[in-house]
Each structure stands twice: as structure tokens, then as C-alpha cells.
Amino acid sequence: EPYGTSLGGHYGVNDLNEHVHSTEAPCDVCPRHGVCVPPVQCPAHVRPGARNPRCHLETQIGVCCFTGVSHAGKYWHRKRSNRASINVEDVKAAHNQSRRKLQMWLLRAEGLQKEPYAVVNVTSPSYGHHLSLVTYDERAQRLGRGALLNLFAAQELKSRQALTDDELALRFTDHTDGPYCPPNPPCPEVPSKYRSVDGNCNNKDNPSWGGTHTGYGRLLAPSYSDGVWAIRISASGEPLPSARAVSTALILDGNHPSSNHNLLFMQFGQFVAHDISTGVVYTLANGKPISCCDGNGEAVLPPEMQHWACAPIVLDEDDVFYGQFKQRCINFVRTQLAPDFDCSVGYATQMNGASHYPDLSHLYGSSVEKMSQLRAPGGLLAVFNDYGRELPPLTHRKECLNVHDGAACFESGDNHGNQVISLTVLHTIWTREHNKIARALSALNPGWDEDTVFMETRRIVLAEFQHIIYNEWLPLLLGSKIMQMYGLTPSAGYALAYDPETNPSLSGEFATAAMRFGHSVVDSQLTVLSRQRKGVYESISLPEVMFQPSRLRIKPFLDRLLLGLMWRPMQSVDPFVTEALSRYMFHGGNPYGLDLAAINVQRGRDYGIRSYNDYRKLVGLQPLADFHQLAPSAARRLSSVYASPDDIDLWVGGLLEEPVEGGIIGTTFANIIADQFTKLKRGDRYYYEYGPDVNPGAFTPSQLAEIKKVTLSRILCDNSDGIEISAASPNAFFRSVPGNEPVPCDSPLIAAMDLSKFKE
Ligand code: HEM
Numbered sequence: 001e002p003y004g005t006s007l008g009g010h011y012g013v014n015d016l017n018e019h020v021h022s023t024e025a026p027c028d029v030c031p032r033h034g035v036c037v038p039p040v041q042c043p044a045h046v047r048p049g050a051r052n053p054r055c056h057l058e059t060q061i062g063v064c065c066f067t068g069v070s071h072a073g074k075y076w077h078r079k080r081s082n083r084a085s086i087n088v089e090d091v092k093a094a095h096n097q098s099r100r101k102l103q104m105w106l107l108r109a110e111g112l113q114k115e116p117y118a119v120v121n122v123t124s125p126s127y128g129h130h131l132s133l134v135t136y137d138e139r140a141q142r143l144g145r146g147a148l149l150n151l152f153a154a155q156e157l158k159s160r161q162a163l164t165d166d167e168l169a170l171r172f173t174d175h176t177d178g179p180y181c182p183p184n185p186p187c188p189e190v191p192s193k194y195r196s197v198d199g200n201c202n203n204k205d206n207p208s209w210g211g212t213h214t215g216y217g218r219l220l221a222p223s224y225s226d227g228v229w230a231i232r233i234s235a236s237g238e239p240l241p242s243a244r245a246v247s248t249a250l251i252l253d254g255n256h257p258s259s260n261h262n263l264l265f266m267q268f269g270q271f272v273a274h275d276i277s278t279g280v281v282y283t284l285a286n287g288k289p290i291s292c293c294d295g296n297g298e299a300v301l302p303p304e305m306q307h308w309a310c311a312p313i314v315l316d317e318d319d320v321f322y323g324q325f326k327q328r329c330i331n332f333v334r335t336q337l338a339p340d341f342d343c344s345v346g347y348a349t350q351m352n353g354a355s356h357y358p359d360l361s362h363l364y365g366s367s368v369e370k371m372s373q374l375r376a377p378g379g380l381l382a383v384f385n386d387y388g389r390e391l392p393p394l395t396h397r398k399e400c401l402n403v404h405d406g407a408a409c410f411e412s413g414d415n416h417g418n419q420v421i422s423l424t425v426l427h428t429i430w431t432r433e434h435n436k437i438a439r440a441l442s443a444l445n446p447g448w449d450e451d452t453v454f455m456e457t458r459r460i461v462l463a464e465f466q467h468i469i470y471n472e473w474l475p476l477l478l479g480s481k482i483m484q485m486y487g488l489t490p491s492a493g494y495a496l497a498y499d500p501e502t503n504p505s506l507s508g509e510f511a512t513a514a515m516r517f518g519h520s521v522v523d524s525q526l527t528v529l530s531r532q533r534k535g536v537y538e539s540i541s542l543p544e545v546m547f548q549p550s551r552l553r554i555k556p557f558l559d560r561l562l563l564g565l566m567w568r569p570m571q572s573v574d575p576f577v578t579e580a581l582s583r584y585m586f587h588g589g590n591p592y593g594l595d596l597a598a599i600n601v602q603r604g605r606d607y608g609i610r611s612y613n614d615y616r617k618l619v620g621l622q623p624l625a626d627f628h629q630l631a632p633s634a635a636r637r638l639s640s641v642y643a644s645p646d647d648i649d650l651w652v653g654g655l656l657e658e659p660v661e662g663g664i665i666g667t668t669f670a671n672i673i674a675d676q677f678t679k680l681k682r683g684d685r686y687y688y689e690y691g692p693d694v695n696p697g698a699f700t701p702s703q704l705a706e707i708k709k710v711t712l713s714r715i716l717c718d719n720s721d722g723i724e725i726s727a728a729s730p731n732a733f734f735r736s737v738p739g740n741e742p743v744p745c746d747s748p749l750i751a752a753m754d755l756s757k758f759k760e
């Protein structure tokens with residue numbers, strides 16, 4: 001039985017009053033030097049015993065926060081605190097114990113390398129999952145081992161000292177550094193004019209903040225069943241329902257197109273997501289993917305045969321879909337851990353393999369070595385010149401599925417630009433944008449050497465990209481009220497929001513749940529549209545073009561796919577996810593693929609993300625006390641899998657919410673995402689809108705004014721092949737609804753930068 005008949009998110013989850021902090025009227029001025037902020041920026045207000053008065057923000061009710069000056073990005077729960085009883089002996093013993101344990105774990109993993117059952121078969125759907133996530137390298141491995149050492153030390157100290165989970169969450173280690181202390185990245189004496197490749201050296205006092213291979217932050221302390229790293233369990237103490245059971249009960253397929261937003265909005269979202277977030281999963285020491293299921297998914301490996309990073313998703317014998325294929329197991333490997341740069345020990349923190357900033361790291365790479373591989377002479381990015389059309393370079397590494405003669409597979413900064421062909425199209429467009437600007441800049445500045453051309457071009461392209469995110473994409477996601485409340489809207493001149501105390505790191509809640517709203521807006525098909533042929537040229541079933549981008553070599557394909565992305569509506573944000581993702585993802589040559597919805601749920605548990613209700617409280621909503629507060633169909637579905645409303649997984653709960661005014665996602669996701677992009681703005685010294693007082697690579701006011709003319713339509717007009725695209729809608733993320741009809745590419749409605757402002 002389906003969820004009601006309404007289109008898009010009306011399942012009653014928002015139909016509850018705002019969380020009542022007190023019965024008093026909101027204050028005009030916060031007492032005791034408190035600052036009035038949106039509740040999500042003051043996580044301390046949900047701690048037991050906290051009593052934060054409410055206050056008036058411009059467009060909503062906030063809470064008075066007393067934890068500091070700026071509240072986005074402050075690690076309130078990370079403050080180190082002393083625990084006098086921890087003595088040197090205990091610490092020594094914990095360190096020794098931890099080293100022994102790491103040795104054992106590494107040995108065990110090494111042994112598995114020789115076992116065929118422990119390695120994912122390259123023809124199985126899981127191989128595509130592996131290709132999507134892993135950014136395997138030496139540095140990540142070293143940091144990951146160090147993180148395990150510190151984790152084991154935390155476990156040992158926790159039991160020796162009988163620490164509570166709360167104490168652990170408060171970090172108790174002022175004089176108990178872990179056995180592993182990562183070195184801070186070396187930074188130049190005088191800050192570089194150019195953003196570093198790996199994101200390091202952005203913040204003066206904390207040079208690792210936002211860097212590649214650093215940990216995800218958290219909005220709330222984790223919910224690990226052992227307080228340290230074990231996967232979340234039910235409030236009742238029992239295991240949670242299988243992630244696949246949650247997916248089958250709550251996540252359905254259904255066609256509910258968005259009224260205005262097109263599929264390009266979806267595709268740009270994934271492009272942004274890949275820039276700022278790529279969880280690094282454990283692999284075997286030789287880089288091969290770990291298998292937790294028996295060879296072809298017919299059973300879960302017995303625990304004693306599993307790698308310690310395994311958390312396979314268990315399927316029922318009579319699973320509605322996988323049952324017919326006798327599948328009982330979806331492979332799932334846990335995310336690698338990252339050490340804290342303050343050397344402290346505590347609960348597990350997951351590792352981001354990309355730089356956290358929106359800096360096109362998936363185009364330019366996240367390390368100096370990778371970037372130099374991607375460059376070409378003259379300050380250009382390397383390309384594969386396909387009879388005059390520039391495509392990303394071909395790669396010879398095995399990064400695509402179904403490789404056959406004549407198949408193409410492309411290089412990218414993050415090694416997974418081939419995941420879906422519409423993503424590869426955006427990689428192509430932005431590569432071309434770099435080269436277009438580089439050629440223009442060298443013509444304007446013949447004295448520049450190729451490094452200068454490259455870095456200056458990168459600086460401009462990153463500014464264009466950030467401008468499109470904040471000026472065009474986010475407002476359509478969040479609505480103007482939230483944009484305004486969080487100060488996300490670009491200003492007229494320089495922006496004044498930099499705060500050196502804001503840690504820009506992505507939150508785990510953002511990466512595992514809120515930003516994955518995007519999986520709900522994916523459609524089952526891509527449309528290849530032709531103006532010349534006056535209609536649909538081809539409909540492609542999405543799984544056929546996952547890690548199979550060969551069609552890009554067909555001359556008019558890129559233009560036609562772009563037309564299709566702009567023309568075809570995306571799906572709405574709701575608990576409906578296409579079977580292209582929930583049954584057939586990465587199927588390759590198999591009759592079944594993976595279930596991304598189940599994987600999302602399991603990933604949240606892997607990160608120790610708390611239950612949905614805790615985040616409702618965090619953003620100022622009333623928690624669900626009873627399933628029956630919801631629309632009857634949603635209530636039935638939720639209660640059929642979860643034992644308690646306090647068990648609901650964040651990604652699932654968020655998708656059930658009704659959209660915020662003027663936006664497309666519910667209150668919980670909207671606040672988590674708005675908070676994240678606030679941190680990415682306040683905590684990034686190189687944010688494009690900052691002036692020379694803050695930003696070592698600031699633009700002049702007249703250069704900045706040129707950058708702010710740029711829209712995604714401009715980028716598409718300039719970098720498509722000119723075969724089918726000579727016009728575009730001014731707003732590239734909307735269909736050609738009234739007021740957004742296509743205009744010629746040279747129309748003043750699609751403004752262009754005057755690059756002469758960049759002549760030195
Ligand atoms: C076009 C089809 C898409 C496919 C095939 C796809 C596939 C995947 C896969 C396989 C993962 C890794 C899951 C895990 O193991 O945890 C993932 C993660 C993710 N996806 Fe998608 N996705 C798609 C579209 C999108 C869109 C449109 C968005 C956002 C607007 C999005 C946002 C994310 C985010 C934020 C993550 C977490 C990344 C990380 O931290 O590792 N995805 N996706």
C-alpha cells in the first residue's frame with residue numbers, strides 16, 4: 001500500500017509544533033551575553049539540563065547560545081577536559097595494549113588478502129561501490145592506522161576508568177595524548193595567494209582544518225553502541241532492523257516529478273557532493289576491495305571469516321526483490337577512521353578523502369601529485385582530444401564497469417568521475433572552462449609562466465563555481481528565508497563573514513543523511529534530446545551508464561544530454577527513490593545491483609549518527625513521541641520496522657518531512673545543509689567573496705563584480721559543443737517554465753565575464 005496520493009513529502013512529519021524550550025516569550029536581547037542563533041548552530045541546547053531562552057531571529061525563532069562568539073563550527077563537545085584520576089601508568093598501559101591490538105588487526109587483515117572469498121569480485125555490483133568511494137593512498141593508510149591506535153587506547157582507558165559515553169564524548173585527555181599524533185601539515189611562512197591543493201593551510205592556527213584525509217565533524221555526539229565505534233543499536237538495546245528492511249518498508253519507487261527543478265539541478269548537486277565529501281572505506285592492504293559476503297552474495301560470511309571493517313547488510317530469504325536471485329547479503333565495508341590533529345583519544349571519527357572546501361578537488365585532485373598528473377603544458381588541464389572535442393583524459397586504470405573494446409573511461413581528480421555519465425559531462429564542462437580561461441589569460445598576460453596561468457585560472461574557476469553554488473543552487477534548495485537567516489546570500493561587494501574560529505569540516509550528519517536527499521531526486525532515465533531531430537533521440541536507463549561513459553565519444557551526445565538534463569524534471573524529495581538506485585545500481589552484467597537506500601541507512605549507523613528524533617530537537621522541532629502522530633500510511637510503515645520512534649534513521653526521517661517554504665527539503669535537512677554551507681563560508685579564508693584583509697588571494701572589486709555575473713547557463717553556453725546548444729534558459733536549474741524560456745547564448749540575460757579585468 002503506497003503512501004497517500006499527494007505529490008512529494010506530505011507525510012505529516014512536520015505537522016507538529018515547534019519544539020518548546022520554555023513557555024516564556026522569546027527575548028529581544030539574550031541575557032548573559034548569549035548570542036541568538038538558529039538552534040542547529042547551538043548544539044549545546046539539547047544537552048540534558050540545558051535551558052536556553054528563545055529569541056527572535058529575523059525570520060524565525062532562535063535560541064540564546066552561551067558557548068562562544070560564533071556558533072557554526074565550534075566543537076562544543078570536543079573541549080578537552082581533565083580527569084584527574086588518569087595516571088601515567090594507565091596511559092602507558094593503554095598505549096601498549098593499543099599497539100598490540102593494532103598488530104593483531106593488521107595481521108588478520110593481511111591473512112585475508114590471500115583468501116579469494118575476502119576480496120570483491122570485479123564482476124559483482126559491489127565492485128562499482130568500491131569504485132565510488134575509495135581514494136586509496138599511502139597517506140590515508142598511515143593516518144588511518146594512527147586513528148585505530150588512538151581508538152584502541154580510548155577503548156582501553158574507557159574500561160580501565162569506567163568512563164561513561166558522555167565523558168568520552170567530552171574528550172578526557174588533557175594529559176593523555178593518544179599513541180599516535182599526526183604532524184600538522186607544513187605551511188608557508190607567508191600565506192600563498194592560491195588555495196592549497198589538499199585544503200591544508202587555510203586556517204592560520206589550525207592548518208589541518210578542512211584538509212584532505214581529516215575527519216568529519218559532528219553536530220551531536222555519536223551514538224555508537226559501545227560509545228567508541230560499534231555500530232548503532234536500538235533504544236531498546238536490541239539490534240536495529242536490517243538496513244534493507246528499512247529500505248523495503250519505507251523507500252518506494254514512484255514517479256513524482258518536481259514542478260520546476262530539472263535534472264541538471266540533481267546532477268549539479270552530486271557534483272558538489274563529490275567535491276566536498278568522499279568517505280574513505282577500508283580496503284585490504286594491497287588496495288583491493290574487502291568482501292563481507294560469500295563470493296556471490298548468497299550468504300553473509302561467518303563473523304570469524306570477515307574482515308574487522310565488515311558490516312554486511314543482511315537480506316531476508318523472501319526479500320521482495322533479492323529473494324528471486326537467492327541473494328542474502330549486500331556487501332558493506334565501514335568507513336576508515338581519521339586521527340584528531342590535537343592528538344586526543346576518543347570515539348571514532350570518519351575520514352574524508354576529499355578536501356572539505358568546495359574547491360573542485362574532484363577536477364584538480366586533492367594532492368600535489370595528483371594535480372600534476374592532471375595538468376598539461378601552458379597552464380591547461382590535460383584532455384583527450386577526440387577529433388577536435390576536448391574530453392577528460394582517458395584513464396587506463398580499471399575505473400569503469402563492462403570494459404570492452406572501444407569502451408572509454410575518463411580520468412578525474414577523485415577517480416570516480418565515471419560514476420554516472422551525466423556526472424562525467426559536468427567534469428568535461430568544467431575542464432573545458434578551465435582551459436578556455438587559461439588560453440584567454442595567457443593571451444592577455446603574455447609574460448606569465450605556465451604555473452601562473454594555471455593557478456590564476458584555477459582561482460577564477462573556483463570563484464565561478466562557488467558563486468554558482470551560493471547564488472544559484474542553494475537558494476533553490478533552501479528557499480530565500482533560510483538563505484537570509486544564515487547569511488548565505490552573496491553580497492554586493494566583499495563579504496564580511498570570515499571567522500577564524502569556525503571549523504569548516506563537513507559534519508557526518510550532512511554527508512550521510514542531509515546531502516543524500518539527492519538520491520531521492522534521481523530519475524530512472526536520462527533523456528538525450530535533439531533540437532535538430534525535434535524530440536527525444538534516446539532514453540537511457542540510468543544503470544546502463546554507471547561507470548560506462550563511452551557514449552561521450554559520440555559527437556553530438558554531450559550537447560544532447562545537456563538539453564535532456566535541462567528539459568527533464570528531476571524527482572521530488574520524498575521517500576521515493578528510483579529502482580535504478582535501490583535495485584539495479586552498478587549491476588554491470590548482473591540481473592540485480594545494489595540498494596543505495598539500504599547503504600545510506602547502514603552508512604549512517606556506521607558513522608554513529610544519532611536517531612532522527614535527536615536532530616528534530618536539535619533544529620527546534622518537537623520529537624516524535626508516537627508513530628501515530630504521522631499520516632496513517634507513514635505511521636504504519638514506520639512502526640512495521642522500527643521498535644520505537646527513537647530508532648528512526650536520520651536519512652529516512654528527513655525524507656518524510658514536508659519541504660520548507662520556497663525550498664525542496666524539510667526543516668531538518670535544510671538546517672543541517674544551511675549550517676554546513678555557513679561553515680564552508682565563514683571558515684574558508686579563500687572564499688571568493690572575501691577582501692584582501694582576509695583572503696590572501698582576494699579579487700579586486702572590479703574582478704569580483706565580473707565573477708558575480710557568471711551563471712551556470714553561461715558556463716554551459718561557453719563549453720558545450722555548439723552542435724545543439726546555441727540557447728539556454730537564464731536559470732539553468734529550472735525547466736523552461738514561463739519567465740525562464742531559453743534565450744540565445746549571446747543574450748544579455750546570460751551575462752559573461754569581462755576577462756580584461758584580469759590583465760596584469
Ligand atoms: C546520479 C546518481 C547517483 C548515484 C549512482 C549515487 C551513488 C552514490 C554512492 C554509491 C554513494 C556511496 C554510498 C556509501 O557507501 O555510503 C553515494 C554517496 C553520496 N551521494 Fe550519491 N549518488 C547519486 C546521486 C547523488 C546526488 C544527486 C546527490 C546530492 C544532491 C548525492 C549525494 C551523495 C552524498 C552527499 C554522498 C556521501 C558521500 C560521502 O561522504 O562518501 N548523490 N552516492
Ligand SMILES: [Ca+2]
Pocket residue numbers: 275276277354355356357358359360361362
Ligand atoms: Ca573539495
